[in-house]
Amino acid sequence: MNWRRVVRERLDRAPALRVLGVVQHGAGAALLDSLAWEEGYVTTRVEGTAGAVDAFHSTRPDIVLVFLSCATHDCLDVVRSIKAEPDAAHVPVLFVSDADDDVVQRGVDAGADGFLSASTTPRRLQSLLRGIRRLTHATHELQAQRIDLRRQRNALVAEHELARRIFASLLGDGGLDAPNLRHLLQPASTFAGDVILAARTPFRTDRVLVGDFTGHGLAAALGALPVSNIFKAMSAKGYDSPRVLCEINRVLHETLPRGMFLAAACAELDARTGQLQVWNGGLPDGLVVKPDSGLTLRFESRHPPLGILSPAEFDAVPAVAEIERDDRLYLYTDGVTERQDRRGRMFGEARLEEVLEGSRNEDDAIEGVRAALDRFAGGTTAEDDVAIIELRCARPAPLRAVVPFTEDCACPHACQRGSVEITVESAMLRHIDPLPVFMHMMMDMPPARGLKERLSLVVGELVRNAVEHGVLQLTDTRETGAAGFADYYRRLDEARSELEDGWIRFNASLTCGGPGGFAVVVELSDSGPGFDFDAVTPSLEENLSPHGRGLALVREVCDSLSHDASTNTVRAVLAFDPAECRSYPGPAVPA
């Protein structure tokens, strides 16, 4: 920008230069009068030093001319008083009087900006003022711009802070306060492009996700919102990790600009069985550290980051391993290993692994990592976000009691019982698969948790039976082969999306099942007109038909399966010993 031209143009439109003259005994009056006749000046005259400061306030001059000998103390005090005013820093104060070098020095010490000879001609004064006028306007412009910039910056800082708080509450830190989790998340700017998420699923497994968006700051942080929402909502409903990853990948693939993606690792741990599943797409190796033998397992990246592949290409199958009580899993972003010291060297994997192994018997290894990073970085600014989480294989936390276990059983074994029931109406049936909801409720009945595999088969098939044959009354064409099979599922989709009336009711109760044992009773009722129960439960032995296998399978894993035609209810009873009920019972499965 050509500032000279800008200033000149503004000057043409600029208001007059306000001049305050401090005179005494007529000295300087002639010079002031000469200005008053010229265009572009507004002059004010004040007699003597007494009224000078007041006049400065009332006239707010652009320049002050003092026509007094500045040898007097009065005079220096006036200069000091004016210059002490907050607004006066940029207002030049000039003496128009003859003075020797000492006086000039004292005047300048007091705050004066310059001296003119008492013999200055009107023309020379005007020339000088024109120059000053130019400077004054430039100064005003700069001041105005500075005020404007400061206001904009304050607004920006306030907006950033507000956005940061909104982000923090949207992302939340729910789940990260579990006693077997520790984490460290250090953003390089106001917003973190790294994410750490954790959830306890209805099946009482611990699930964590650590991610690193391309870049950092606000743009990267925006992507964290849908990821967090999907992760939390689907985990709470009981969807498994592969489904959650597929959905996150799909949403990121559809919404992120090309070139932006989420390197991430997702782990799920069932502390009761020690089964650990890790999916790693683009993060450094996930590490398992044992309290006695140290680093024993690595989960390297086997997939591209989330958001790159289309849903059809995406592969959510995790690596699986078994770990033991008190083993610890670490997932982290490359901000940890690429943290630099003063000389630009990186922290590196070897140092990190050394710290983790070294603190394998410490209570808080993450604190050890934080301290080691701080020591290594030596006060340098982080270039990238730093994120690391520790998931410890610990005895599962006590359960949140959703089902009241207050009713005492009447049997002599002093066991307890409870039940849950939910009815799903047509409006919901049109849109959601009720299976995860039912499973969620079942898994809140502690003794039923060990029955997950059998229950998901039983509830899954009973729900499909109640919806497809009960409520929707679909005639089965699957027997006729592939075309009939496809046709059946097309009609199912149609009928389901157009469903106006109808409901299914799910009831699960936990009752006494003999000494030390339990029985889970699952009942599925529906609003339909009823169906031929025996016709839909054929034998499995010689059944080569592509349909009609669901209820027969249910019968295999249940202790009893019955149908009450009067209430349209199918009832399955599963007895089990809570000590050993991870999968199907022995007798039903040939060894």
Add this chain to the structure above:
Amino acid sequence: MRISSGSEPGTNRVTIHIEGRFDFSTHAAFHEAYSAHPEGTRFTVDLSQAVYLDSSALGMLLLLRRHAGDVSDAVELSEPQPAVRRLLRLAKFERFFRMAGA
């Protein structure tokens, strides 16, 4: 869920890989994977990456068996994970399919 297929060199078997959940939502992709091959083709279904099967998935396997000639060694079910293997045994599928790695 992901389904892919390919022929093994040196054999006349077509392998179909199933990954993730195998349920009614996958019938179109599964049908597409085998219907391109002529009737009577032998198939191997690689279940090593399948995490869940429901009864409609069992139905789809039987449709594949029909397509492959309706005999017990026409279709091989390969390396199912323990939970899937238990379900296949429950359904008596070892009578209808060749089981490998199970």
